[in-house]
Amino acid sequence: MTGPTASLSHLSRADGSASFKCPTTGYNVLGSVNAPIELPARRDALKPEEATVEVFVKPGNTTAGVGERYVEGILRTMLQKVILGRERGFPRRGVVITLAILGGDAVERGDSYLTLLPALLQTSLLTLLSAGVPMSMTFSTALLAVTKSGDIISDPSPVDAKTASSLHVLAFSPKGHLLLNESQGRFDFDTWESVRERAYSSCRGAVITGSDGDIAMGEEGEDSRAEDFIRETVEDHLHRDYAWKIDSA
Amino acid sequence: MAPPAATAAPSVPPSLSLPPSQFARLQPHAYLLGHLSPPSASNQPSIRANGRAPSQFRVTSANAGSLTHTNGSAVVRIGDTAAVCGVRAELLHTEDIASWSVSQASGSNKRRRLADLGEKPTEEDEDEDPEEDRAHIEDLNLLVPNLSLSTGCAPGFIPGAAPSALAQSLSHQILSLLHSTRLVRADDLRVWYQPPNLGPEELERHNDEEQMDVDAEQSATAEEKPREIKAFWVLYIDIMIISLAGNPFDAAWAAVLAALRDTKLPKAWWDVDNETIVCSDSVADARKLSLRGLPVASSYGVFEADAAAGWRANVIPDAVEENAQAQKDKKGSPERWILADPDGYEEGLIQERACVVIDKEKDGKTTIVKMEKNGGWTVDTEDLRQLVEMSARRWDEMKRILEQC
Amino acid sequence: MMADRRRINGPPGGTRPAVFASNLQSGTSATDRAQRQRQPSELRKIFLKTGLIPTASGSSYLEFEPSASLAAARANPKSLIPPSSALKLACTVHGPKPLPRSAAFSPNLVLTTHIKYAPFAARQRKGHIRDASERDLGVHLETALRGAIIAERWPKSGLDITITILEAEDDRWWGSAPDSHDASWGMMNVLAGCITAASAAIADAHIDCLDLVAGGVAALVSDDSASTSTVAPKLMLDTDPAEHRSILSACVVAYMPARDEITELWLKGDSSKASLEDGDDRTGHEALIDGAVDAARGAHAVLAEAVRESLLKTVGQA
Numbered sequence: 001m002t003g004p005t006a007s008l009s010h011l012s013r014a015d016g017s018a019s020f021k022c023p024t025t026g027y028n029v030l031g032s033v034n035a036p037i038e039l040p041a042r043r044d045a046l047k048p049e050e051a052t053v054e055v056f057v058k059p060g061n062t063t064a065g066v067g068e069r070y071v072e073g074i075l076r077t078m079l080q081k082v083i084l085g086r087e088r089g090f091p092r093r094g095v096v097i098t099l100a101i102l103g104g105d106a107v108e109r110g111d112s113y114l115t116l117l118p119a120l121l122q123t124s125l126l127t128l129l130s131a132g133v134p135m136s137m138t139f140s141t142a143l144l145a146v147t148k149s150g151d152i153i154s155d156p157s158p159v160d161a162k163t164a165s166s167l168h169v170l171a172f173s174p175k176g177h178l179l180l181n182e183s184q185g186r187f188d189f190d191t192w193e194s195v196r197e198r199a200y201s202s203c204r205g206a207v208i209t210g211s212d213g214d215i216a217m218g219e220e221g222e223d224s225r226a227e228d229f230i231r232e233t234v235e236d237h238l239h240r241d242y243a244w245k246i247d248s249a
Numbered sequence: 250m251a252p253p254a255a256t257a258a259p260s261v262p263p264s265l266s267l268p269p270s271q272f273a274r275l276q277p278h279a280y281l282l283g284h285l286s287p288p289s290a291s292n293q294p295s296i297r298a299n300g301r302a303p304s305q306f307r308v309t310s311a312n313a314g315s316l317t318h319t320n321g322s323a324v325v326r327i328g329d330t331a332a333v334c335g336v337r338a339e340l341l342h343t344e345d346i347a348s349w350s351v352s353q354a355s356g357s358n359k360r361r362r363l364a365d366l367g368e369k370p371t372e373e374d375e376d377e378d379p380e381e382d383r384a385h386i387e388d389l390n391l392l393v394p395n396l397s398l399s400t401g402c403a404p405g406f407i408p409g410a411a412p413s414a415l416a417q418s419l420s421h422q423i424l425s426l427l428h429s430t431r432l433v434r435a436d437d438l439r440v441w442y443q444p445p446n447l448g449p450e451e452l453e454r455h456n457d458e459e460q461m462d463v464d465a466e467q468s469a470t471a472e473e474k475p476r477e478i479k480a481f482w483v484l485y486i487d488i489m490i491i492s493l494a495g496n497p498f499d500a501a502w503a504a505v506l507a508a509l510r511d512t513k514l515p516k517a518w519w520d521v522d523n524e525t526i527v528c529s530d531s532v533a534d535a536r537k538l539s540l541r542g543l544p545v546a547s548s549y550g551v552f553e554a555d556a557a558a559g560w561r562a563n564v565i566p567d568a569v570e571e572n573a574q575a576q577k578d579k580k581g582s583p584e585r586w587i588l589a590d591p592d593g594y595e596e597g598l599i600q601e602r603a604c605v606v607i608d609k610e611k612d613g614k615t616t617i618v619k620m621e622k623n624g625g626w627t628v629d630t631e632d633l634r635q636l637v638e639m640s641a642r643r644w645d646e647m648k649r650i651l652e653q654c
Numbered sequence: 655m656m657a658d659r660r661r662i663n664g665p666p667g668g669t670r671p672a673v674f675a676s677n678l679q680s681g682t683s684a685t686d687r688a689q690r691q692r693q694p695s696e697l698r699k700i701f702l703k704t705g706l707i708p709t710a711s712g713s714s715y716l717e718f719e720p721s722a723s724l725a726a727a728r729a730n731p732k733s734l735i736p737p738s739s740a741l742k743l744a745c746t747v748h749g750p751k752p753l754p755r756s757a758a759f760s761p762n763l764v765l766t767t768h769i770k771y772a773p774f775a776a777r778q779r780k781g782h783i784r785d786a787s788e789r790d791l792g793v794h795l796e797t798a799l800r801g802a803i804i805a806e807r808w809p810k811s812g813l814d815i816t817i818t819i820l821e822a823e824d825d826r827w828w829g830s831a832p833d834s835h836d837a838s839w840g841m842m843n844v845l846a847g848c849i850t851a852a853s854a855a856i857a858d859a860h861i862d863c864l865d866l867v868a869g870g871v872a873a874l875v876s877d878d879s880a881s882t883s884t885v886a887p888k889l890m891l892d893t894d895p896a897e898h899r900s901i902l903s904a905c906v907v908a909y910m911p912a913r914d915e916i917t918e919l920w921l922k923g924d925s926s927k928a929s930l931e932d933g934d935d936r937t938g939h940e941a942l943i944d945g946a947v948d949a950a951r952g953a954h955a956v957l958a959e960a961v962r963e964s965l966l967k968t969v970g971q972a
Contacts, residue, residue: 066659066660067421070421072418073414077600081625081626108387109424109663110421111425181621184429186608189615189617189637316820317736331706335772336774339669339672340671341667341670345665345667345668346665390663401707401745401748401817401818403710408814412660417661420661483664487773489818492710494708526670530675530734532731
C-alpha cells in the first residue's frame with residue numbers, strides 16, 4: 001500500500017501552500033493560505049482580540065454549494081482552535097485558507113464529506129506550516145470505515161466507504177487528545193471505542209493497552225504513522241531549502 | 250451605563266454594584282462561571298445562568314399538522330428556539346427524468362434476479378432492495394430540505410439576503426442525516442402502474458396498490474406485464490427558524506421529524522386517458538409515510554473555567570497524564586462543564602461542541618446514528634460515553650413529545 | 655433555470671403539483687363550496703400575541719380565526735384539499751440600531767420592511783427568492799408604518815421589520831376558474847394582517863408611535879350565480895376570498911383611530927356598482943373605505959389588548 005504524498009510551498013504568490021495526494025481515496029487537494037492579511041470587506045465581522053479564520057473549499061468540477069459550506073464550517077472550527085490567533089500581528093486580521101479539490105470522486109448532493117475530510121485537514125495543516133502561521137499544536141487524522149460484518153478498515157476506498165455501515169473521521173493532537181470526531185452510519189459505542197483505538201494507533205503508532213490484543217499495528221508499521229508523515233514532509237522540504245548550506249558544510 | 254472600572258473585579262458576584270443583567274453582558278464568561286461554581290461557603294448548587302442544571306435540556310414542545318397548505322407540518326419549540334417545518338409533496342414523472350429508461354432497466358433486472366434467487370434481504374427491509382432504495386432517494390433528489398434563517402429570527406441575519414453559511418450548513422446536515430439514517434422509504438414515494446392485461450376486470454384493479462404485491466407473486470405465471478414506476482413523490486421540506494436562541498440543529502431536526510411523521514401522501518395513479526398522474530383527494534385513501542426509526546439529535550457545548558484556555562500558547566499536558574490527573578482531583582471543582590442544549594448566550598462562550606444523534610431499536614438497544622465533536626481537546630471517550638447516555642435519555646423524552654403531538 | 659448553489663435543489667427536470675381527480679370532473683364539488691357564515695359586518699377573530707421571539711427587540715404572532723368551512727374540514731377531515739385557509743404570520747422588529755457603515759447620514763429612523771411567504775404558505779409552492787408581489791407588500795407595509803412612527807426621535811438609526819407568512823389567504827375559491835374580476839385579493843388580507851402584527855411588534859419594541867396603526871379590509875362581493883347577475887354587489891367587511899363567488903372591488907387601509915388618520919390606502923377593482931341602503935348617498939369607493947376603516951377599528955381593539963398584555967409583562971419583569 002502506498003502512502004499519501006505531499007509537497008510544500010510551490011505556489012509563489014501565496015504566503016503558504018501545499019498539495020496533498022491520497023492514493024487510496026484518489027483525492028488530490030491543493031491548498032493555499034494568506035496570513036495575516038487585512039480583510040477590509042469584513043470590517044464589521046472582525047474580532048478585536050483574535051484573528052478571523054476563513055476557509056474556502058472549491059470542488060474541482062463545479063462551483064461550491066451547501067455541502068462545501070458545511071465542510072468549511074468543520075474545518076474553520078477545528079483550525080480556529082489550533083491557530084494561535086492572538087499572536088502579535090494577528091488580531092483584527094484574517095487567516096484565509098483556500099482548498100481546491102483537484103482529483104478524486106466528485107462529492108454528491110447530500111453526501112457526508114467524511115471521505116474527503118482527512119485530505120482537507122491534512123492539506124490545511126501543511127499549508128499553515130508552509131506559511132509559518134503560529135499554531136498551538138499539529139494534528140494527524142484518520143479515516144476509518146466499519147463494514148457490515150463489523151470489520152474496521154482504515155483508509156477505505158470510495159467503494160468500501162459507500163457500502164460501509166459507518167464511517168469515522170478522527171483527528172488527534174501530538175499529545176493524544178481527540179481533537180475531532182465525525183461519525184456517521186449506524187454503530188454502538190463499543191464499536192466507536194475500537195474505532196478510536198485503531199485510529200489512535202494509526203495516527204500515533206502506539207497501541208493503548210486494550211483487552212483485545214489483536215489490534216495489531218503490524219500492517220502499518222512504525223514508519224507510516226500519520227503523525228510522522230507530516231514531520232517527514234516538512235523535514236524533506238527544509239532539507240531541500242537548506243541544501244546549499246548543508247552541501248557547503 | 251456604569252463605567253467599566255466597576256467590573257474590574259470579576260468572579261465576585263456578591264459584591265456587585267451592577268444589576269445582574271448588565272454584568273452578564275459585560276463579563277459573560279465570569280457571569281456564567283460564577284453561576285456554575287458558586288463559592289463553596291454559599292452552599293448553592295452549581296447551576297447555569299439560565300437556571301438549568303448542566304445536563305438539563307430546555308422545555309420542548311411540538312405541535313403537528315396546523316398548517317393548511319402542507320402535506321405535513323410541525324412546530325417545535327425548544328426553549329426560545331422555534332422551528333416551523335412544512336412538507337410539500339410534488340410529483341416527479343419518470344418521463345421527466347433524463348436518465349430514467351437506462352437506470353430503470355438495470356434496476357428492475359436486479360430486482361428480478363434477487364427475487365429469482367429467493368434471496369431475502371435483511372429483515373428490516375423485507376420487500377426492499379437497499380441499494381435501489383438509496384439510489385432512488387439520493388440520485389433522483391427526492392428529498393429537498395431547505396432551512397431559512399432570514400426570518401428575522403435573530404439580529405445579524407439580513408432578511409432577503411442569500412442563505413447564510415450557517416443556514417446552508419444546517420440544510421446540508423439535515424439532508425445528509427436524512428440520507429444516512431434512510432428515514433424515508435423510497436417505496437412510500439413510488440407511484441406504480443400495472444399495464445392492464447386483456448381481461449376487463451383487470452382494468453378495474455389497476456390502481457389497487459395494496460393488492461399488487463400479493464397479486465404479482467400469485468399470478469406471476471399469468472403473463473402479466475411487469476408493473477412499472479410512473480412517478481415519484483418529491484418531498485420539499487422547508488424549515489423556517491422563527492426564533493433563534495441557540496442550538497438550531499436540534500430544533501430543526503425535531504421539526505423535520507415531526508413534520509414527516511405527520512405527512513400524508515394522497516393516493517396517486519397513472520390515468521391512461523389523460524396520460525398523467527391523478528390523485529385522490531380523499532383523506533381515507535391517503536397514507537402516512539412509514540419512517541425508519543426515530544433518530545433524535547442532542548447537542549452539547551463545553552464551557553471552560555479558564556477563559557484563556559482557548560488561546561494561550563499553553564503547554565498542553567499529555568492526554569494520558571491528564572487523564573490520571575483528572576482522576577486524582579475529581580473531588581475538586583471541575584475545570585469545565587458540558588452543557589446540554591446550549592442557549593444563545595452560552596453558545597457565545599463555547600468553543601468545543603458535540604452533537605449526538607441517537608435511535609433506539611424496538612428492544613431498547615441504543616444505536617448511534619451520528620456523533621460529532623469539534624473545536625477543542627477536552628472531550629474524549631469517557632465524556633462521549635456520558636453524552637451518549639444523556640442523549641439516550643433525551644430520546645425517551647423526545648419520543649414522548651413527538652408521539653403526543 | 656440555473657440551479658441555486660446556496661440551496662438544496664430538487665430534481666433538475668422539475669416537479670409537478672398533484673392533480674386531484676375531483677378537479678378534473680367539473681361541477682362535482684360545487685356543493686361543498688365554502689360559504690360565508692358571518693354577517694356582512696362581522697369580523698373574524700384575531701389571535702395576536704407579542705414577545706414570543708425574545709432575540710428580537712419586538713415581535714408578534716398573528717393568526718386569523720379559520721373560516722367555518724375550514725374549521726369543519728379540520729374537525730372532520732374528508733378531503734385533502736383545504737376549503738380555505740387562515741392567515742398565520744410572525745413578525746419581528748430589530749432595532750433601533752446603528753445604520754451600517756456604508757449608509758448615508760439620515761436625520762430620521764430608517765425603516766426597512768421585508769415580507770416573505772414560506773414556501774409552503776400558499777396553494778402554489780412559493781419560491782425562495784422574493785417575488786414581485788412580496789416586494790409590493792413590503793412597500794405597502796412601509797408606507798403604512800412610516801406615517802405612524804415618530805422617526806425623528808432616532809437619527810442615524812435603522813429599524814428592520816421582518817414578516818414571515820406561514821399561511822396565506824387564497825385569492826379565490828380553489829375550485830373556481832379564474833374570471834375577469836380576478837386579482838390577488840388574498841394579498842390584501844395579508845397586508846391588513848401584516849400592518850396589525852407589525853404595529854404590535856413595534857409597540858413591543860418600545861418604539862414611539864403616534865398611535866397603534868391597524869389594518870382592515872372591506873370588499874364589494876357578488877355571491878349570486880351568473881344567471882341573476884342583475885343583483886348589485888354587496889359590501890362586506892373582512893372578506894375571505896375563498897368564501898365568495900366573485901369579488902368586484904376591495905380596499906385595505908392602515909388606520910389610526912386616535913387621530914382618525916389613514917396612513918395607507920390600497921383600493922382595487924371596480925367599485926361603481928355598489929348597492930347601498932336607501933338614503934345612503936356615498937359613492938361606492940367611499941363606502942368601501944368606510945367599511946375598511948370599520949374593520950380596522952375592530953382589529954385595533956385586539957391590537958390594544960395585545961399591547962397592554964405586552965406592557966404588563968415588561969412591567970412585571972422590572
